[in-house]
Amino acid sequence: MSVTNLEYLFKPTSVAVIGATNDPQNAGNIVMRNVMAGGFMGPVMPVSATAEAIAGVLTYPSVKHLPKAPDLAVVCSPLDEVPEIIHSLKERGTRGVVLMGAGFASMSEEERQDVKSTILSVARPPEIRIIGPKSLGFMVPSLNLNASLAHAAVGPGKVAFISQSDSLFATVLDWAIDKGVGFSHMIALGSRIDVTFADILDYLGSDPLTRSIMLYVESIKNAREFMSAARAASRNKPVLVIRPGQALDTVLADLKLKETGDQRLEDEVYDVAFRRAGMLRVEDIDGLFDAAQTLGTPKAVFGRKLAILTNGTSAGILAADRLLAGGGKLAPLSEETVKSIDAVLGEENWSRANPVDIPFNADGKAYSEVLKLLVKDRGSNGILVMHVPWTAQPDTEIAEGLRDSLKRVKRMVLTAWLGSGAAEKSRDVFRAADIPTYETPTQAVQAFLYMAEYLRNQEMLIETPDSLPSDFFPDTARAREVVNKALSDGRKTLTEPEAKDILAAYGIPVVETRIAVSAKEAVIAADKLGYPVALKLRSPQIPQPFDVGGVLLDLETPERVWEGAASILARCTRERPDAYIEGFTVQKMGRRPGAHELSVSASVDSVFGPVIHFGHGGMAREMIQDQALTLPPLSMSLAKELVNRTRISTLLKGSRSHLPTDIDDICLTLIQISQLIVDVPQIRSIDINPLYADSEGVLALGGKIGIAPFSGHGETRLAIRPYPRELEECVVLRSGRQVTLRPIRPEDEETHRVFLASLSDEDLRLRFFGVVPRDFGHKDIARFTQIDYDREMAFIATAPDERGEPETLGVMRTNTRPDNTEAEFAIVVRSDMKGEGLGSMLFHKGIRYTRERGTKVLTGQTMVENKAMQGLSRKFGFVITPAPHDDDLVDMTLDMEKAEN
Template sequence: MSVINLEYLFKPRSVAVIGATNDPRNAGNIVMRNLMAGGFMGPVMPVSDTAEAIAGVLTYPSVKMLPKTPDLAVVCSPLDEVPEIIHSLKEGGTRGAVLMGSGFSGMSKEERLDIKATILKIANPPDIRILGPKSLGFMVPSLNLNASLAHANATPGKVAFISQSDSLFATVLDWALAKGVGFSHMVALGSRIDVSFADILDYLASDPLTRSIMLYVESIKDARAFMSAARAASRNKPVLVIRPGQALDTVLDEHKAWESGDHRLGDAIYDVAFRRAGMLRVENIDGLFDAAQTLGTPKHVYGRKLAILTNGTSAGILAADRLLAGGGELAGLADETVTAIDALLGEENWSRSNPVGIPFDADGKAYGEVVKLLLKDKGSNGILVMHVPWTAQPDLEVATALRDALKRSQRMVLTAWLGSGAAVQSREIFSKAGIPTYDTPTHAVRAFLYMAEYQQNQELLIETPDSLPTDFFPDTLRARDIVQHALDKGRTSLTEPEAKDTLAAYGIPVVETRIARSAKEAVIAADELGYPVAIKLRSPQIPQPFDMGGVLLDLETPERVWEGAASILARATRERPDAYIEGFTVQKMGRRPGAHELAVSAEVDPVFGPVLLFGHGGMAREMIQDTALTLPPLSMSLARELVGRTRISALLKGTPSHPPADIDDISLTLIQLSQLIVDVPQIASIDINPLYADSEGVLALGGKITIAPFEGDGERRLAIRPYPRELEECVSLKSGRHVTIRPIRPEDESTHRVFLSNLTDEDLRLRFFGVVQRDFDHKDIARFTQIDYDREMAFIATAQDPRGEPETLGVMRTNTRPDNSEAEFAIVVRSDQKGEGLGSLLFFKGIRYTKDRRTRQLTGQTMLENKAMQGLARKFGFVITPDPHDEDLVDMTLDMDTVKE
């Protein structure tokens, strides 16, 4: 939906409790007590037709009798009464409601769907935003607002927690209170008929009180909305997520299974979705808060190499063991570091390796000096400082000295002060200084590894992908014709030759294949293909002919083909007399000695849409179970990352006896397959097994494609919107120069950097409303070029420079609200291109795009002195008005209903 009216939920000035009661076990009584005990400063108005006062507050007999319109209504009445209550609230002007009443869990699937439709029809979100039904409520501690059924009040903090589970809501609250952790928001989503993960992520992404966001997720309903919101939020602040995983997929009850959809791929698809969105997945509640503590600091970890400093050898070894088991590395010490510590402590008084073991009675000065030396050593990505209690050396003295030594450090240092008593006070010293601190080395190491993984996910979000080969021109019409021809005949799958023709249309190398209905036709097909050949039985009742001897290889003569076909037919008739025999598949033998057998496939998940799978192939595929999956669309870097998550990737890098496989060709095949299932939505699944891969490239030996009728926009199936190629167009400037206007791509980073560097200081000042530093770093440029096409657009004008190299001449950007109500634009053209009409062309392109996606309004701001921009805006019908908040700015607004089709 959107963030519209969510402020009435999470920043209400007044609250009404509908269905309030004096029964202490009833939700209406619990939420009243929590609201009053929390200290909410606005009016709290209980509505009850049975009690005169509740929790010391006089009641009102009905919603219509309330003295003022509540911003937020907490509805505790039974669910069958909710439609009438929502109707009354809407008439009065209420904009937010939480549904806590009973009844939802006891309904059948049909009853749930019916009550959901009724409530939504009346509420008409975003007119009234609905949290729930079956919600435990929420808390906003900074407002002293506890509109929940929780047993305690959360303390104010910078962490937001959104939970799909009531029990996890209460558990996390208890854990946080015990650990002294505070929250900006705690939200229990309930059954999500309106307000969803995506809505709250969008809301919290710009909330100044929220430094990091934590999610407990069981299922996602709208994958596109979730991925778009999560990617946007994770660019602004850390987003951490916990999901039970395989156990959840096994034990989902009927109600939850209805909500979540039928995920054959189970937890694996959620894992890859979280990674693609730049979020960090953690294992448990402890890990959630450990990671939140470290990710909330401004320091980053750009690798998995850790240096460990400790006064206890065994404790250091345990920490190192946990590091290695988690996929981390022990950082090596530079020679100069070893020499310096030798001079400080003496060679015989420390371990001279990592973990850096120093004397058990080392004082604060020794700790501080060793840490300073380790900070100078660039061989590590972080440092863990541990301290084991020792009576002769006070914990606090060591902690204070270490804190002072780290005051100016820009590198990540974590601490683990073991024990209790003084160790607790030491950890408080570190917490106040902003130094991540833990009570066990296991927690500290886990937090470090989480930071490394999180940074890796963030790098995937902003990594500049390699350009695709320029000779990749898929024959989309050919592929669609093959699929449509099969659908017209009422079939649900392509024949093997049809499947391979479809793959070949997208540039995937395939082995030539023929269909034969008899032994005689098999010989004719073999003669046409050339020997040696393989033949395979075709029968819908025998999906795996190899298991019953229905596959013969390396047949080198017509006689061998004739005899082989006859023997296969005889065996099939004897062993499977019920099977209908369609004939044989005849295939030219693919000679690739030493090639790796891979498997590449694609299928459509009911929620996340098309999914790509890659891994070990051949007959042993099911036994080896070496598969990784990802969501399209893919770039070369994302395809390589998918390959790298499999065990067979180690073999693909080569061995002493085998050269490395062509990883680029494997990655290109993944991209081609990804593009095929996007371009032809009638394809339900693709399976290539085996896909031979060696130093010469790839070759598909087997290919299966299932199909089904499909109506509508195939791209809407994707969880992440792909590059909108249909928006490309060629235009001519006044000088006659040909220019392509198209959406920006991640691969445009280098040319966009040059474009920004070619803008004059005046161009930059007018574009960014002030003086701007020219040294844009990779992260800045990535934000310009790697956009979410579902809610952002950047049209660039590109042409060839005199050397034949591409150059960017101008850009028009729009950023659309999640509810599509408004888009904000910005435009800049290189000074040397002004007067060519390029600004008008870009402006017109952006307006047409905004109109086509049915956005209601296009708005922008410019400086009062920028008369050229204001003139261009007026030309296209924009209304120019002074900005009410800044006299140096003007607002430009275009109502899209006034724009002709």
């Protein structure tokens, strides 16, 4: 993952077209014509061994004959010639290449890998960045650059579109031209042997010309890189994504496409990954642009309550129906608003409710006055203004009047001018004023709902998690011991008692269980457990014993256990004579009258790694199909969000006859499972079914765990890096006070707020290079505490205060470039802690961490007057130089290869 040299791709000052030709059907000719027709201002240099001139431009016989090194080379030559061409381009100093030559799609998997490895061994990205092979190219309209095979071009805009599909690239292009929509970038990634979605997201996330980013995704190659880049980009600007879903998964599975592997993709996993990254998923191209238009405005929607203003009763009903069907709400009108509209229109001339249905012949003045009243009403999260054309009414004048009245309005207002002709002119008025406008009520309402969902995803991204119970101390050593013993025996699954032993080691209450190989041993086990007991058949060929009558409950005497074992064996022999009988599971009956039967499970997705499932459990689980899933790691907030996405969550809230279920205990169980699959990566699957849950907590009755050998750290399997517990350490200050140095956690929000408030004005000025307000809001603190450990780190020094409550004493932050070439640091220590050596301890920990992750350079800036910071940095080997563009600052730079251990 790297943005290195991407500027040569997307901001080139010169372009070469390799393999250019005068054959109008050839890619080399199409690209050359598109580049020239686009009006690119830099040199355009076609390379052709046969033609003297192409598109009116003289050619060069080879790369080495070019008069200068092109920033960007569009290579249209056959793939077997590409390695030699890239070698020549590299010698000349080219840094960006687009591969359009045919042939990659028709190759076998082995041939593809050979071509890929050969090209990459020559290009050595990021020395040369490569888009493709099998790419349609890209457009950067602001540079008048059309380096693509597209049949048309678009104008400049503030939306970027990145596509994995050539056909959708062309479809979106036609749609945009028809709607008059412009782009900052249009990029077809092709087969992604180098530049990926993650690279482009990192690049466009900080591009000032791009206001929002749209993706068409079919598959992801590196989930960790994608999630890290997507989360970073979506914190800066809206990121929207479209993915075909189940139909695509079926096609990919049937065709066994090389890029995605043989396993069936799970669209729901992609869906939850997009949501977890703060992105908005839409259903179709119309939705993509409608949402982009709405989200591109600076006005936000913090809820799902919409006020509808219309001059057409039916149009208002359609809009309200779509709103309610989509999970939205009709905003209630306050009494004051109703009386005020009465004064404007008269009681008999409007609906006196939402939708606000005004006379069909209402003029611009009436629209504007009613809209002003709706804007003042705080009961709505947004307002939709619709107009149904009427012969005697000047549509455009009404639109212009509304535009003028909305100039200083901060509320979200959407418009839908129905019809064509004059209505299209009215929509042009709104577009020019950056007021979201749509052709139909359905489009407008869906755009509002998209915005509400997007902002909910953003809130989830920065939501402060509830604190975890302080008594959660898993016995990881015990769990690993059980798994390793089973692996050494050559087994792929644990016995039920082994599985429950591991669950118990992670604090999950389980029903005590024993294994018996005969009826006699079953009786002995039952005697030790205490009656009543449950008896279950054990057979690898019968995963669900209930299907063959292999489960007996509430056995209260040794005789009943003996007879039950005999009857189970008889039935199994009769119905499944092929099955191998291993014996029985004897389990103490779990008495929880009225408890809900839930299920918690974990599996490993081929793309996103471990996935956690939650939902309805028991024997009817497969029939009811009430399951939701999420990606670890989990916090209490994320666990609650998972539970709330299931239908059974409504029952868990309780009723007149049932006490509410202990939701926190369910969430803790989910977190414990999440931590277990990180700590013990040899676990491939977990299935707890049923998990009883009621007001007293949870109890696991059934437990299955699948295992497989695994080398490496468990966190590498996760799409999102979990809290790096291994980086915690204890130190002792000069005063003898014991302090913990550890990575910051989202749960630290309140203590970090107190820490910032405790800093002196001078500390804040030196840290933030100027006077800053002390009232840091939730979003500000969330940015400090909710970090992506893959690219950021914040080590805090924390210790108990006089009351035993944790307090933060200092923090050292590093922010690393996506390619890990450079990291920037900042450090601040509370004034009353200075002189204790804490600053040096934090600085040393940050440097050590940065060096161990392979970062090449650590840099920072401080004010010229901050001599203490400069002295501390010199102590660790930093070189101090004046900042090039600010006389009040100095740069501090450390070559990590020379850093002290």
